[in-house]
Every structure is written in C-alpha cells, then in structure tokens.
Amino acid sequence: MNEPPATRLPAGLRLPFDPLLALAAVGLMAASLVTLNASTSTDVPGDPHYYVTRQCVFFVVGTLLAIVLSRIDYSRLRELKYGIYALMIGGLLLVAVFGGVTRGSRRAIQLPFFEVQASELGKVLLVVALAGFVVDRSRRLGERDTTARLVLLAMLPAIFVMTSDLGSGLVYIAILLAVLFVAGVSWRHFAGLLTLGAVSVTLVLVAAPALGVTVLEKYQVERLTSFLEPSAVAGDAGYQQNQSRIAIGSGQKTGRGDRATQSPLNFLPEDRTDFAFAVVGERWGFAGAGLVLSLYALLVWRGLRILTVAKNLYGALIAGGIVAMLLFQVFINVGMNVGIMPITGIPLPLLSYGGSSVLSTLLAIGLLQSIYAQGRSAAATKRRSLPF
Amino acid sequence: MMMEPSGERRPPITPQLALRVALFGGVALALFAIVFFRLWYLQVLSGDKYLAQASSNRVRELRIQAPRGKIVDRTGKVIVRNRQAVVVELDPAKLPDAEREAAAEWGKKAGERAARPKGKRGDPVPYPPIATKALATRYRRLGAVVGKSAKQIHREVVRSLVLVPYSAIRIKTDVRESVLAYISERPARFPGVKVEKTYLRAYPHDQLAAQIVGTVNEISPEQLKDPRYRGVKQGTVIGSDGLERTYDRYLRGVDGVQRVQVDAFGRPVPNRALKREEPIAGQRLRLSLDLALQATGQRAVANVGGGRPGAFVALDPRDGQVLGMGSYPSFDPAVLTKPFTQERYEQLLGNGGVGPLFNRAISGRYPTGSTFKAVTALAGLEKGLITPGAVISDEGCIQVGEIERCNAKKQRYGAVDLSRALQVSSDIYFYKLGMNAYYNNGDRGDVVIQRYARKLGFGKPTGIDLPGEDSGVVPDKKWREERNRAEVECRKRKKISQSVNVFAAGAAGCGIADGRDYNLGDTVNIAIGQGDLQATPLQLAVAYAAIQNKGRVVVPHLGLEIERANGELVQRIERDPARRIKIDEEDRQSVAEGLRRAAGEPGGTSTDVFAGWPHGELPVFGKTGTAQTPKGDQSWYVAYVPAPKRPIVVAVTVERGGFGAETAAPIACRMLADFYDVESAGCARGESATQ
Structure with missing residues (x-):
C-alpha cells in the first residue's frame, strides 16, 4: 500500500481527516435522508418529514461528536478502558432492567427525545475497551491465557446482548474476532475458538431443544432459518423476506421511482429500519443499490487503509474492530434484504433510521478519523524532525 | 507493504499484520462481491418476475x-x-x-x-x-x-x-x-x-314454461372442471339446467373486472392507472315457443286434468319448432333463484324425482296406448301385411295364443278396414295385424313394427335442445334378453333365489324382468301400444309430425335465434336437419284418413270432443290413446292440423286421466282452438267408450 497523496502535501494544506472516508459517510447520510423522505412521507399523519427531520438531527449531533472525537488523540482512551468497559456493561444492565420492549426484545431505554439502544453504543465501546486490553498484554499475545481472557471479556456482553437481540450479539463476536485477528493471535487459537463456537451452536440449536430447554425463542429460530426457503415459512419471517426480495427485484435496473408500490403500500415491513435497503432497491434499482453498496465498500476500504497508517497498535486494533463491525452489519443487513442471510434485526449503518445506530456509527467514523489524523501527524512530526 | 517510518512509538507495519490486513481486505471484497452478484441476479436477471409479483401483490380483481x-318467445314476449x-x-x-x-x-x-x-x-x-x-x-x-x-x-x-x-x-x-x-x-x-x-x-x-327455461347457479367446483364451462371464472353464474344450460354460452355474457389497488392490509388505495373492464351483457335467446299457446296448454292440463300429472307438446311439423311444451304440476322458477329449504327442494323434486321440476313432456316415459296404432298401421302397410282396403271382421274378442283379448268394453265393430279401424280404434284389427307380423317373422319375433317405430324416432332421444330427455323403450327380443340377464345378475348380487317369482324378487330389490322369452304376446301388445312399449309425449309428436309431413322425422328444438339486447339478429341457431324416411303416399293417406275420421266423423273416438270444430277448413287428424298402467289409465291424444300456413302437431297425456277422449283430447282441442282462434269448438270431455 502506498501513502495517500495527502501526506505529500505541504503541512498547511494537509487535511486533518481522511476526505474519502468523510465522503463515504456524507454520501450514505444523504442517501439515508433521500430514502427516508420517500418511504416515510405518509407514516406520520400531518408530518411528512417527521422521520427525515429526526434522522437529520441524529446526523448533525453524530457528525459534531465525530468531529470532536477526530480532533482528540484516541490513544488517551486506552487509560479509560476499565471505565469504558464498565459503562458498556452498565448500559446493557440498565436496559435489561428498565428498558422498553420492541418487537419482542428488550433493547432500549426511553429518553425524552429518543430511546437509547445500549447494545448499539456498546459495540463502539467494546471496540475501544477490547483494543485497550489487547495492548496491555501485547507482549504475551501468543499465550492461550491472553486469548481466553479476551474472549471472556467480549463474550460476556455478547451473550448478554444475544439473550434479547441475537443479531447485535453476533456483531460483538465479529468485533472480538477482528480484534484478535489484527492483534496477531495465533491460528491455533482461532481454530480452537471455531471448534468451541461450533459446539456451542450445536448445543443451543439441537441439544437444548431436545432436552426441553428453550435457548432461542421460536420466532428467532424461524427468522434464522426462513431465508433458506422463504415461501415455505408461512409466518412473519418468510413473508418479510419474500416482500423484500420482491421490492428489490421489481426495481430492476433503474428503479420504479414514484411508481414503487412495495414500500408505499406497506407490503415491505420495517421499511425505514431493517429493510431500508430494499426501499433503495425498489425506488432506484440496481443503479441506486449499487451506489449505496459502493459507498460502503469505500468506507470499508478506507477503514482498512487507516488500520495500516495507525501510529500504534491500539489504533490499528480499534480500526480493525470498527471495520469488522461495519462490514458485518452491512453484509448481514443487505444479505437479509436480498434474501441470502437470515432476518436478525441488524440495522444498516447510517442508512437505517435510528439514533443509537447512527450515533454509534458516526462515533466509530470519528474514531477512524482520529486514528488517521494521529497517524498523519506522527509521520509528519517524524519527517520534520529529520534534517533534510 | 510500504510504510513510511512513523515515529518511535510505532514500528513499521510487520509482515504478519500486512498479511492479516490483506486477508481482512480479501474477505471484505468477497462479501461485497457476493452481495453485488445477488443484487444483479435479483434486479437485472429476474426483475421482470419480481415486478409481476409486486403488481399481483397490490392489485385485487373484483368481478362485475x-x-x-x-329469453323471449317467438314474438318477443319476455319469458325470463x-x-x-x-x-x-x-x-x-x-x-x-x-x-x-x-x-x-x-x-x-x-x-x-x-x-x-x-x-x-x-x-x-x-x-x-x-x-x-x-x-x-x-x-x-x-x-x-x-x-x-x-x-x-x-x-x-x-x-x-x-x-x-x-x-x-x-x-x-x-x-x-x-x-x-x-x-x-x-x-x-x-x-x-x-x-x-x-x-x-x-x-x-310465473309458472309458464318453468321446466323448460331451467335454472342458473354460481359455478361449482365440479363444473369448473367440466370442459363445457372452459374459460369460465370462479364466481360466474352459469345455466345449470334446461335452456339456461343448453344456450349458456350465449346467455352468459362476460363478467367485467374492476381492478383495485390495495395496501398490505387490504385497504383500497386509489390508482388511476388501473383499467376497469366493463362487463358484456349476455345475448338474447329467442325461442320458437308461442307464449299464448303455452299458457293455454298449461291451463288446460291443470284444469281438465283435474290436478293429475300430465304433459303436452306442440310442434310445427315442418321443421320441429316447439310451439308449446308443458308439464303439470309446475312451479314458479323464481323460488330457485333464492336460497330454499331442503323440504321445499324435496317437494319440488317429488318422490322418485317426478315432482314439479320433472319435465314430463320429454322425460316422462309412458305406455302409448292406441296412439301407437298409426305406427303399427304404417309398418303393416309397408310390409304388405295389410292393405288399406282389406276388411277384417271385428267380433269384439279374439284368441291370441292361449289368452282371449277383447276391445274396450267388448265393443263389436263388425267389418272394419284400416281407416275404420283407426276411426273407432279397433283393438281386434291391430291384434290381428300384430299376430300377422309375429308369424310372418317367425321367432325373430319382432322386427316389423319395432323397426318402423325406431325409424319414426321411438326408442331413442329426439335430440331436442334440452337436457334430460328420455329415450323410451321399443321392446324386442334382444331387449327382453338383456333385461332377463340383468335380472339374473341382480338376483345373484342380492342373493335372491333365481326361482322366486318376479313380484317377490321385486320386493327384495330386483324384479327387472320375469325371465320369460319374447313371444307373440309381446308383439300383439306393441301393436296396440301396450306392454313394454314406452314413449315420451315428444316422441309421439315427432312421429305424428312425420306422418303429416310425408316422412320427415324432425329434430324438435326450442332455440330459434341469438339476438342482441335490442333484438338485432346475431345468428340463427343451427340444428340437425330432419331425417327423411320413405312413406308410401297411398299408405300415408289411408292412415291419415283414419285419423281424420277418428276426430271428425260420427263414431270417431274423439269426434264429440271436436263437436263444433270447422273440420272443413281445419281438418283435425287425431288419435286417442288409453294405456293401462298399474296406477290407472294413461290418457293420450295426438293430433295434427295440416293448415298450409300454420300446421301444428299436438301430443297430450295425463296420468290416470282415464280414456283418451276424456281428458287428453279436450286439452289438445283447447290448444288447437286457441292456436287457430276457433271459438265454436266446445272441447267437452268425450263420451266415447273407445280407446
């Protein structure tokens, strides 16, 4: 990988952030507003812009937070890792005790303006905390003990989240794996983890029901398996999957525009959150959906690029965790929209309506920008200190 | 991985990390590729399919x-x-x-x-x-x-x-x-x-032509599979009986479609782009029926018949147009357009299926009695068994095999030739003819009379454009053998001894036949229209029409034209052409003379009924019939009037109606009087003691 040209610019012209990453984020936010405008104009009687306005506010708040974060040296967060970890666990516990119930799962704390989904913000907090723990043991990374501790630290919130929201829990696991991977944990440990994972999945799906213990609710199993054959599942999950595929497929190459019917006539469920991508697919066709996907690809590419320019291991680990978090969510959500992944209720970062998801994604992008900026300035300092 | 040195705190990226980042990137690339490919498949390759599904999702079709x-009569008067x-x-x-x-x-x-x-x-x-x-x-x-x-x-x-x-x-x-x-x-x-x-x-x-017009109903799942209703959509109202059934495809029309856009909850959402298909009204069916004659016929059967079941048919003998056709008891077909109770339906159906819904004119099979003598006569003349002028002696009774058979009330007519025999309905003349026919054919035992009867249309459906027509029975040796075989089979099946008599077997559920062979008695019975010979009123009307029109066996029909709602002709209804049989003109005239004398000359069986009738202008050629049945005498009358412009043939029967002249003939007389506007005819019940 070569240096981006920006670094070759004179110091005065050097941007304090990665412009391509910013472009991807802004592009996705714009796409989100356009999509929401189309899909929610009749949802709230008398206020066609209700959701667009609120999403706009989330974006503005989130972007401001991201800018602040990008100007701070992320490395300082390492010292706060215990506090951050405690904040994450505390938030999850609060939700479990006081949270409201959304679609069968307890996920959010109701605040006056919006409801806080602790599991969304927890994703970013986990990345930051976990990366800190890894750096602490960076000299003993080959040891099994290190891997086991990290797994325990991440699995605790992951399993906790999974009890009410399977999909988000899986995101936690994806973050764990990515952080371990970037940290350089040995392949043997990964093999061991995979075996362990396979055994526990078998236990949950096969052994526990056979013993009469309910680990997964019936609707959760249905959701996870319906994508295999959507029309065969009469229930809600198969219906949603079918309607989403019909919406996307009917968009064809350039979309149906205002002649769209799946979303406006409510055949497409959850069209502002889980199935927002299907709205894009129906209205703007392959062109629109392809553009959105390309923006995500840009996001992921820049994330990986920032990983490599991080000034320290801590930055690289955070970048790796964030990229994994974004990539996993995009793939699962879009995959569910196009019918190749189970329905898990994972939002599409930035595109889906929802304050918690938007804020956590923008915080993650802010962190990436901070890593980028720190990496740049470290390199620049080095260069300046050298005699020509 | 080319990295610039990035300060003391950060060593250059290690080869191990580089490999892992490359792997990470590779996984990301693969995942994006999968999603892109899937998107391409859904939107570009299968887009049409999903577009169609999206539209069937939201468009509901409502039938209009x-x-x-x-259905109108020949003059345009509305029947349905x-x-x-x-x-x-x-x-x-x-x-x-x-x-x-x-x-x-x-x-x-x-x-x-x-x-x-x-x-x-x-x-x-x-x-x-x-x-x-x-x-x-x-x-x-x-x-x-x-x-x-x-x-x-x-x-x-x-x-x-x-x-x-x-x-x-x-x-x-x-x-x-x-x-x-x-x-x-x-x-x-x-x-x-x-x-x-x-x-x-x-x-x-109301009750006019009730059994003819038939009924309609919403198409049933079974009917949907019937090739007859191919292309008919669920929920369509179709004709299921009578003329409604025969001419359903003209009468039915095409239902329209109102397309409504609905949302996921089934609520209508306006959309102007959806087109409405207007329904196309069904076409009008013009019948050959003469509503006035129909009304007279139904009234007469009801009144003269005194509440006993009966039927009548009136045809134009030239081409088989049905001018009137009725069956008593009748009903108001309107009751079938609304939900009705099981009891009401069973009452309409009647015990054994012979209630008001039953159309006796085409489905009722009865022994014909003496009305059949005209057929016997033509058969005998054709085979040379008799000649018009040959005279026999009628002593009132005759020995047939071991049984003595007599005229009704043992009446003696003395010397009778053919036309006299028809005029007075001498049984003896026809018994002798029957014996003659039997012995002339040896134990083939049948052929002459039966074959002629079949030529005239007995023993098979006439082909009228109504469902449910009966074919009647022309018994012969083969028929009797079949029945006997069926009886043996039935007794075997129901484990009844083959030796018990027919009545005991009948009580036990068989009793189809008594097991005897075809014999002289059968032929002699047929000669006077008795025994196992059975025919529908329509078959007799067709046979007499053939006598009137010199040998054309017409296919009777009710449907005349298909028209637009305003009466504009769309098409004439095609029908099978009449079958021609050869009848020697001299033979025909001698039989006709007998029929004319029976209705119009003193001593004729129905002459008193037609007292006051202008026989000069409108000669009536009619034959009474009185068939003995276990329930009582079946009263018959069949007649034609060969008026050059408006010929007609009428067949009337009344169950348990007594002698032909008593009930059937007065009904026919009233119909003819109405048809020709004859006011002088009394059409009183006949006094005649003859059959």
Whole structure:
C-alpha cells in the first residue's frame, strides 16, 4: 500500500481527516435522508418529514461528536478502558432492567427525545475497551491465557446482548474476532475458538431443544432459518423476506421511482429500519443499490487503509474492530434484504433510521478519523524532525 | 507493504499484520462481491418476475357481474329477464377461528350421520352454539336488519362453511335498498358484512314454461372442471339446467373486472392507472315457443286434468319448432333463484324425482296406448301385411295364443278396414295385424313394427335442445334378453333365489324382468301400444309430425335465434336437419284418413270432443290413446292440423286421466282452438267408450 497523496502535501494544506472516508459517510447520510423522505412521507399523519427531520438531527449531533472525537488523540482512551468497559456493561444492565420492549426484545431505554439502544453504543465501546486490553498484554499475545481472557471479556456482553437481540450479539463476536485477528493471535487459537463456537451452536440449536430447554425463542429460530426457503415459512419471517426480495427485484435496473408500490403500500415491513435497503432497491434499482453498496465498500476500504497508517497498535486494533463491525452489519443487513442471510434485526449503518445506530456509527467514523489524523501527524512530526 | 517510518512509538507495519490486513481486505471484497452478484441476479436477471409479483401483490380483481341474456318467445314476449337484487353476505375470513372450527366439527359429524343408511341415522346432529359472545352480538345485529334470528344466521353460516368453506356466506338474498344503505354506512357495526347488488333471474309469467327455461347457479367446483364451462371464472353464474344450460354460452355474457389497488392490509388505495373492464351483457335467446299457446296448454292440463300429472307438446311439423311444451304440476322458477329449504327442494323434486321440476313432456316415459296404432298401421302397410282396403271382421274378442283379448268394453265393430279401424280404434284389427307380423317373422319375433317405430324416432332421444330427455323403450327380443340377464345378475348380487317369482324378487330389490322369452304376446301388445312399449309425449309428436309431413322425422328444438339486447339478429341457431324416411303416399293417406275420421266423423273416438270444430277448413287428424298402467289409465291424444300456413302437431297425456277422449283430447282441442282462434269448438270431455 502506498501513502495517500495527502501526506505529500505541504503541512498547511494537509487535511486533518481522511476526505474519502468523510465522503463515504456524507454520501450514505444523504442517501439515508433521500430514502427516508420517500418511504416515510405518509407514516406520520400531518408530518411528512417527521422521520427525515429526526434522522437529520441524529446526523448533525453524530457528525459534531465525530468531529470532536477526530480532533482528540484516541490513544488517551486506552487509560479509560476499565471505565469504558464498565459503562458498556452498565448500559446493557440498565436496559435489561428498565428498558422498553420492541418487537419482542428488550433493547432500549426511553429518553425524552429518543430511546437509547445500549447494545448499539456498546459495540463502539467494546471496540475501544477490547483494543485497550489487547495492548496491555501485547507482549504475551501468543499465550492461550491472553486469548481466553479476551474472549471472556467480549463474550460476556455478547451473550448478554444475544439473550434479547441475537443479531447485535453476533456483531460483538465479529468485533472480538477482528480484534484478535489484527492483534496477531495465533491460528491455533482461532481454530480452537471455531471448534468451541461450533459446539456451542450445536448445543443451543439441537441439544437444548431436545432436552426441553428453550435457548432461542421460536420466532428467532424461524427468522434464522426462513431465508433458506422463504415461501415455505408461512409466518412473519418468510413473508418479510419474500416482500423484500420482491421490492428489490421489481426495481430492476433503474428503479420504479414514484411508481414503487412495495414500500408505499406497506407490503415491505420495517421499511425505514431493517429493510431500508430494499426501499433503495425498489425506488432506484440496481443503479441506486449499487451506489449505496459502493459507498460502503469505500468506507470499508478506507477503514482498512487507516488500520495500516495507525501510529500504534491500539489504533490499528480499534480500526480493525470498527471495520469488522461495519462490514458485518452491512453484509448481514443487505444479505437479509436480498434474501441470502437470515432476518436478525441488524440495522444498516447510517442508512437505517435510528439514533443509537447512527450515533454509534458516526462515533466509530470519528474514531477512524482520529486514528488517521494521529497517524498523519506522527509521520509528519517524524519527517520534520529529520534534517533534510 | 510500504510504510513510511512513523515515529518511535510505532514500528513499521510487520509482515504478519500486512498479511492479516490483506486477508481482512480479501474477505471484505468477497462479501461485497457476493452481495453485488445477488443484487444483479435479483434486479437485472429476474426483475421482470419480481415486478409481476409486486403488481399481483397490490392489485385485487373484483368481478362485475354481467347480466344474463333474456329469453323471449317467438314474438318477443319476455319469458325470463333479470332484476337487480341486493344480497347480504358474510366474509368467512372475518369470522373467529372458533366458529370455523365448530362448523368443521359439525360438518364432520353430519357427514358421518349421512353416511349411515336411512332410518338408522339417529337424531340430526345438533348445531354447535355460537362460538363467541361478540359473534352472537354481530349475528343479532345483522339479524335485526335482515329479519332473521341470530340462530338462523348462525346455522346458515355453519352450513355454508361446511359446504363451501371459502365462499362468501349468503345471509339474505333480495333485501330492500334501504338495508344496503344502512349497512354500507356502518361498516364498523357490521364487520365482515358485504352488501352487494347482483342480478337474479325473474319470470314475469310465473309458472309458464318453468321446466323448460331451467335454472342458473354460481359455478361449482365440479363444473369448473367440466370442459363445457372452459374459460369460465370462479364466481360466474352459469345455466345449470334446461335452456339456461343448453344456450349458456350465449346467455352468459362476460363478467367485467374492476381492478383495485390495495395496501398490505387490504385497504383500497386509489390508482388511476388501473383499467376497469366493463362487463358484456349476455345475448338474447329467442325461442320458437308461442307464449299464448303455452299458457293455454298449461291451463288446460291443470284444469281438465283435474290436478293429475300430465304433459303436452306442440310442434310445427315442418321443421320441429316447439310451439308449446308443458308439464303439470309446475312451479314458479323464481323460488330457485333464492336460497330454499331442503323440504321445499324435496317437494319440488317429488318422490322418485317426478315432482314439479320433472319435465314430463320429454322425460316422462309412458305406455302409448292406441296412439301407437298409426305406427303399427304404417309398418303393416309397408310390409304388405295389410292393405288399406282389406276388411277384417271385428267380433269384439279374439284368441291370441292361449289368452282371449277383447276391445274396450267388448265393443263389436263388425267389418272394419284400416281407416275404420283407426276411426273407432279397433283393438281386434291391430291384434290381428300384430299376430300377422309375429308369424310372418317367425321367432325373430319382432322386427316389423319395432323397426318402423325406431325409424319414426321411438326408442331413442329426439335430440331436442334440452337436457334430460328420455329415450323410451321399443321392446324386442334382444331387449327382453338383456333385461332377463340383468335380472339374473341382480338376483345373484342380492342373493335372491333365481326361482322366486318376479313380484317377490321385486320386493327384495330386483324384479327387472320375469325371465320369460319374447313371444307373440309381446308383439300383439306393441301393436296396440301396450306392454313394454314406452314413449315420451315428444316422441309421439315427432312421429305424428312425420306422418303429416310425408316422412320427415324432425329434430324438435326450442332455440330459434341469438339476438342482441335490442333484438338485432346475431345468428340463427343451427340444428340437425330432419331425417327423411320413405312413406308410401297411398299408405300415408289411408292412415291419415283414419285419423281424420277418428276426430271428425260420427263414431270417431274423439269426434264429440271436436263437436263444433270447422273440420272443413281445419281438418283435425287425431288419435286417442288409453294405456293401462298399474296406477290407472294413461290418457293420450295426438293430433295434427295440416293448415298450409300454420300446421301444428299436438301430443297430450295425463296420468290416470282415464280414456283418451276424456281428458287428453279436450286439452289438445283447447290448444288447437286457441292456436287457430276457433271459438265454436266446445272441447267437452268425450263420451266415447273407445280407446
């Protein structure tokens, strides 16, 4: 990988952030507003812009937070890792005790303006905390003990989240794996983890029901398996999957525009959150959906690029965790929209309506920008200190 | 991985990390590739399919019923028309599951009960209680509007759910318009209730031609599979009987379609781009029927017949146009357009299927009595067994084999030739002819009379454009052998001894035949229209038409033309051409002379009935018939009037009506008098003692 040209610019012209990453984020936010405008104009009687306005506010708040974060040296967060970890666990516990119930799962704390989904913000907090723990043991990374501790630290919130929201829990696991991977944990440990994972999945799906213990609710199993054959599942999950595929497929190459019917006539469920991508697919066709996907690809590419320019291991680990978090969510959500992944209720970062998801994604992008900026300035300092 | 040195705190990226980042990137690339490919597949390769699914998702097609065509008589008088009626229906999908389950349970029990033999079924299965309190309230509310109790509605719902689980449940047909408005304005008070306008058949002349016009109904699942109704959509009203059935494809019309865009909850959402297809009304069917003659015939059968079952047919002998056709008892077909009770239906069907719905004119098979003598005579003349002038001696009785047979009331007519024999209906003349025919054919035992009868159309359907025609019976040696075989089979099946007599076997469920061979008695019986010979009134009318028109055996038909609603001709109805048989003109005239004398000369069997008839202008050629049946004498009269411009042939029969001259002949006389506007004819009951 070569240096981006920006670094070759004179110091005065050097941007304090990665412009391509910013472009991807802004592009996705714009796409989100356009999509929401189309899909929610009749949802709230008398206020066609209700959701667009609120999403706009989330974006503005989130972007401001991201800018602040990008100007701070992320490395300082390492010292706060215990506090951050405690904040994450505390938030999850609060939700479990006081949270409201959304679609069968307890996920959010109701605040006056919006409801806080602790599991969304927890994703970013986990990345930051976990990366800190890894750096602490960076000299003993080959040891099994290190891997086991990290797994325990991440699995605790992951399993906790999974009890009410399977999909988000899986995101936690994806973050764990990515952080371990970037940290350089040995392949043997990964093999061991995979075996362990396979055994526990078998236990949950096969052994526990056979013993009469309910680990997964019936609707959760249905959701996870319906994508295999959507029309065969009469229930809600198969219906949603079918309607989403019909919406996307009917968009064809350039979309149906205002002649769209799946979303406006409510055949497409959850069209502002889980199935927002299907709205894009129906209205703007392959062109629109392809553009959105390309923006995500840009996001992921820049994330990986920032990983490599991080000034320290801590930055690289955070970048790796964030990229994994974004990539996993995009793939699962879009995959569910196009019918190749189970329905898990994972939002599409930035595109889906929802304050918690938007804020956590923008915080993650802010962190990436901070890593980028720190990496740049470290390199620049080095260069300046050298005699020509 | 080319990295610039990045300070003391950060060593250059290690090869191990570089590898892992590359792997990370590779996974990301693969995942994006999968999603892109899938998107391409869905949107570009299968887009058309999903677009079609999206549109079937949202577009609901509502049928707009097309009015069926009218049926009019030959002069354009309306026999069947439509009227708009309001029906109240319940949507089965809006009923609670508990009610549907209770109905299914009831249906199962009722089905089991019906499967048991009659008499051992026990008490009827009690209806389940109304499933929920809320439903009872709904039923009560609806019942108050349509004038039914909640219980009645509940029973109808249960029955309908069992019979046609997914069809709308018709609660009441033909309610007042005010009910339509009342219910439509309060959808919240009447959940699941649909009030719709529909067309019902209307019959301005009540019982007139009731058995002919037939009935209509919504197409059943079985009928949908019938090739006859190919292309007919579910919910369409089709003709299921009578002319409605025969000419269904003209009368039916094409239902229109109203396309409505709905959202996921089934609520309509306006969309101008959806086109409405207007219904195309059915075409008008013009019949050959003469409504005035029809009315006279039905009135006469009812009055003169004194309430006994009977039937009449009037044809134009030139081409078989049916001018009148009726069966008594009759009914008002309008009762079949609305839901009716099982008892009412059984009453219409009658015991053994011979109630008012039964069209005796084409489906009733009766022994013909002496009306058949004209056929016997023509057969004998053709074979040279008799000549017109040959005279025999009628002493009142004659020995046939071991049995002595006599004229009615042992009347002696002395010397009779053919026309005299027909005039007075001498049985002796025809017994002798029958014996002659039998002995001339040895123990082939049949042929002459039967073959001639078949040529004239007996023993098979005439081919009239109505369903349900009977073919009658022309018995011969082969027929008798078949019946005997069937009897043997039946007794074997039911384990009845082959040696018991026919009555005992009949009591035990067989008794089809008595096992004897065809013999002289059979031929002699046939010669006078008795024994096992059976024919429908229509068959006799066709046979007499052939005598009148010199050998054309016409195919009778009611349908004349298909027209537009305004009467403009669309097409004439094609029909099978008449079959020609050869009748020697001299033979024909001698038979005709006998028929003329029977109706118009002193001593003729029906002369007193036609007292005052202008025989000079409008000669009547008619033959009485009195067939002995176990129930009593079957009264017959068949006649034709060869008026050059408006010829007609009439066949009338009345069950247990006594001698032909007593009931059947006066009915025919009244019809002829009406048809030719003859006021001088008395058409009184005949005094004649002859058959």
